[in-house]
Amino acid sequence: TAAMGPARVSVLLPTYNERDNLPLVVWLLARTFSDSGIDFEIIIIDDGSPDGTQEIAQQLEKIYGSDKIVRKLFLFPSGTAYIHGMKYATGNFIVIMDADLSHHVRLDFMYYGKQKEGNFDIVSGTRYKGNGGVHGWDLKRKLISRGANFLTQVLLRPGASDLTGSFRLYRKEVLQKLMEKCVSKGYVFQMEMIVRARQLGYTIGEVPISFVDRVYGESKLGGNEIVSFLKGLLTLFATT
Amino acid sequence: LFPFSPLSPSPLSPSPLTPRGLSHPFSPQAAMTKLGQWLCGLALLGSAWAALALAPPGLQPPAPLRQALLPLPVYLLVAFGCYSLATVGYRLATFNDCEEAAAELQEHIRAARADLRRRGLRL
Numbered sequence: 001t002a003a004m005g006p007a008r009v010s011v012l013l014p015t016y017n018e019r020d021n022l023p024l025v026v027w028l029l030a031r032t033f034s035d036s037g038i039d040f041e042i043i044i045i046d047d048g049s050p051d052g053t054q055e056i057a058q059q060l061e062k063i064y065g066s067d068k069i070v071r072k073l074f075l076f077p078s079g080t081a082y083i084h085g086m087k088y089a090t091g092n093f094i095v096i097m098d099a100d101l102s103h104h105v106r107l108d109f110m111y112y113g114k115q116k117e118g119n120f121d122i123v124s125g126t127r128y129k130g131n132g133g134v135h136g137w138d139l140k141r142k143l144i145s146r147g148a149n150f151l152t153q154v155l156l157r158p159g160a161s162d163l164t165g166s167f168r169l170y171r172k173e174v175l176q177k178l179m180e181k182c183v184s185k186g187y188v189f190q191m192e193m194i195v196r197a198r199q200l201g202y203t204i205g206e207v208p209i210s211f212v213d214r215v216y217g218e219s220k221l222g223g224n225e226i227v228s229f230l231k232g233l234l235t236l237f238a239t240t
Numbered sequence: 241l242f243p244f245s246p247l248s249p250s251p252l253s254p255s256p257l258t259p260r261g262l263s264h265p266f267s268p269q270a271a272m273t274k275l276g277q278w279l280c281g282l283a284l285l286g287s288a289w290a291a292l293a294l295a296p297p298g299l300q301p302p303a304p305l306r307q308a309l310l311p312l313p314v315y316l317l318v319a320f321g322c323y324s325l326a327t328v329g330y331r332l333a334t335f336n337d338c339e340e341a342a343a344e345l346q347e348h349i350r351a352a353r354a355d356l357r358r359r360g361l362r363l
Contacts, residue, residue: 019363020363023352023353023356023361023363024348024349024352024353027352027355027356028348028352056361056363059360059361059362060361062360063356063359063360063361101345101349127336128331128335131336131338132336133335133336133337133338133341134335134336134337134338135337135338135339135341135342136342137335137337139332142332142335143328143332145335146328146331146332146335147328149331150324150327150328150331154324155274156274157274210336210338210341210342211338212338212341212342212345236274237273237274237275238273238274238275239273240273240274
C-alpha cells in the first residue's frame with residue numbers, strides 16, 4: 001500500500017514516574033510535528049505513577065487539546081502498554097518510544113521522511129550505524145551493549161542493526177499484526193517484533209538516533225538486566 | 241534469506257494457500273527456528289567432517305588431508321572467537337559519542353520549560 005492520503009502519527013508513550021520528563025517530551029514532539037506539518041496525537045499510558053505524572057498529563061491535555069493528548073491509565077505488566085494504547089490510536093502510523101528523553105526527539109520527522117522515502121513498514125532507530133550513537137555511557141556500558149548486539153546478530157540474524165533501542169515507527173496495521181504474533185514481555189518484546197517482522201516479509205528502514213542518557217531518573221544496567229536479556233535472547237533463538 | 245525488495249508491496253496477509261508462518265514459498269527458513277537452522281547446519285557439517293576425518297582405515301582420505309581435517313572444528317572455533325573479539329572491539333572503539341545531540345537536548349529543555357511555563361504549566 002503506497003502512501004495513503006493525509007497521514008497522522010500516533011505516539012505511544014508508556015510512563016511510570018516521568019513527571020519531570022513528560023512535559024519536555026511532549027513539548028519536543030509537538031514542536032517537531034508542527035514544524036514538519038505532520039498531524040499527530042500523543043497517547044500517554046500511565047502505570048499508576050505515584051509522583052504526579054497523571055496530573056502533569058492532565059495539564060498538558062489542557063494546553064495542547066484533547067485531540068492531541070490522550071490520557072490513559074492502565075496498570076500493566078511491562079511491555080503490554082502498547083497493546084492497550086494501540087486501541088485508542090487514530091493515526092495510520094504509530095511511533096513507540098520512551099518518555100525518558102533518552103531518544104533525541106528531534107529525529108521524529110526524519111523517521112517519517114525515511115518512511116516516505118522507502119515506503120517502509122517499519123522504521124527503526126539505530127545507535128550503531130551512521131551518526132547514531134550514545135551520550136553519557138561509560139566504557140563498560142558500551143562494551144556490554146556492543147557485545148550483546150553482536151551476540152544478537154549472530155544468533156538471530158535479524159536484518160536490523162539495533163534490536164534493543166526502542167524508538168520505532170510502524171504502520172498501524174503492521175504493528176497490530178505483530179502484536180498478535182509476539183509473546184514476550186519487556187524489551188525482549190521489542191526484539192521479537194523485529195524478528196517476526198522480517199519473517200513476515202515486512203520492510204525495515206533504519207535511521208541513526210542519538211541515545212542521550214536519562215536526563216532525570218536512573219538507567220538500569222545491572223547483572224539482573226544482563227541475565228534477563230540473555231534469557232530473552234535464547235528464548236527468541238529457540239522459538240523464532 | 242529474504243528475497244524481498246523494499247519497492248514491492250508488502251504482503252500484509254499471507255494468501256489462504258500459504259501455511260501460517262510461511263509467507264514466502266521460496267524461503268523454507270521461515271518455518272524453522274534459528275536454533276533448528278543451527279542444529280541442521282551443525283549436523284550436516286559435523287557428519288561430513290566425521291565421515292572424512294574419522295573414517296575406518298579402508299576409506300580414509302590421504303594422510304595430509306586427514307591431518308588438516310582432524311583439528312578443523314577447533315581451528316574454526318578459535319577463528320570465530322578471534323573474529324568476535326576483533327569485531328566487538330572495533331565497534332566499541334567506533335561507538336559514537338553524541339556531544340552535539342546532548343548539548344542540543346539541553347537547549348531544547350530550556351526552551352521547553354520556558355514555553356510551557358508561559359502556557360500555564362505548573363510543575
